[in-house]
Amino acid sequence: MIDIKVIREKPDLVKKAVVDKGMNVDIDRVLSVDARRRELETEFNELRHEQKQAGEKIAQAPKEQKAELSKATGQLKGRIKQIEEERARVDAELHELMLLVPQIPHPDAPIGPDESGNVEIRQVGKPRTKADFGFEFKDHVELGTRLKLFDMERGVKLAGSRNYVLAGYGSMLHEAVLRLAWDMMVERGWTPLTVPVLVSEELMIGTGFFPLHRDEVYLAERDEMCLVGTSEVPVTGLHGDEILELDELPKKYFARSTCFRREAGAAGKDTRGLYRIHYFDKLEEVVLCAADPEESAKHHAEILQNAEDLLQALELPYRVVEVCTGDMGQSKVRQYDVETWMPSREMYSETHSASRYHDFQARRLKLRYRDADGRVRVCHTLNSTVVASPRILIPLLETNQNEDGSVSIPAALRKYMHGVERIG
């Protein structure tokens, strides 16, 4: 949620953000509802003041006058109730509208309608096409099935489409990648957290996933709980409703969790293999910092660097893309995706996403801090994937395959693989 003052003072800027991000919310309606709310607020304040003063008089009056005075003041009650009811309605409408207003994108973010407007920033490593392998290339499904690393059919038997079972070295490799990332983040001084993955709806609103992306989330409706699609949700919400001290910031957290995604609206898309699946595990890094765009930018560079360093440790070619306004979603100021080269897809595909939110999530979460002057201010938040598996196993297996169908293990992972250097 953005500060309503920004809408009052710079409505055109907000309207432009609505257009650039392809959102659907009537900013003029927001302004008129806001104006009405302020009117009612003032009116309510005045009536309430009158009521309190009258009450004081009654308290001090001699007994025999109390009944009469009470009767006179009683009339205020009805009017106040009327105002209160209208205010409740107007507040609710304003709140609903505000939940739809987008964060204003960074002026340097590329403007574009969708993925096609994203801008490549750099490539690292040399991608190889299927032909470059010099032998009959096998995709990760073929490799994994032959080497018994995973079992797609039985995954479907257990839980329907887009489910899978990792087994043996497949399961080990999955853990190895996550543990490599875990150790890297601990060594860099980040604080690991273990957090709930079944959370309240309130937290989904607070982190900006609801109301717009409700369809993409699994709901445990009987208990009014939601399965998170990323540990960003509980980690960012950790200090919600708090006022942190300046010297506590920045908070640099990471958490591993299973992530659940309905993939609604993706029917028939990316159906083969481990690319688009209903559950996976992810290490997510989250920063809570002071409300300073420069500091935000600094942390943004750092979380992106962590993601890149992980891929470099895995020796996988990738590129960094700056995500355009139409593709970054409602809540972000600026976003970089890291796309790893996937030989079977013959393209770079998203494996990481590093986002900067400024105060969007923090305002919804009431995540604040006291600045050097003692003023209460809304924090900035950021987050990025460190690694998500099994998606990352796609390029890992495909890139490291040998002619005989075996797969070599990159050096960085061997200590987590009990020294195994080659599978098959």
Added chain:
RNA sequence: GGAGAGGUGGCCGAGCGGCUUAAGGCGCCGGUCUUGAAAACCGGUGACGCGCAAGCGUCCGGGGGUUCGAAUCCCUCCCUCUCCGCCA
């Protein structure tokens, strides 16, 4: 799941219909004293909304109700703690 006790400002904690403008303490900030610090003493110190401001209002777990007036009484939901049950 059953029984009981509770949820009050950054923290602890009093208050149980109108002298609450939420006491008191801790913490924090400023001052006095001191070579400096500590201690002591003095003063200040909640969040949110409306307003140019003076100021006014809201908030005592959430929601609803009673009353001229609610932190205080009633209903309801949530959460925490203790004991019992179940259990990885």
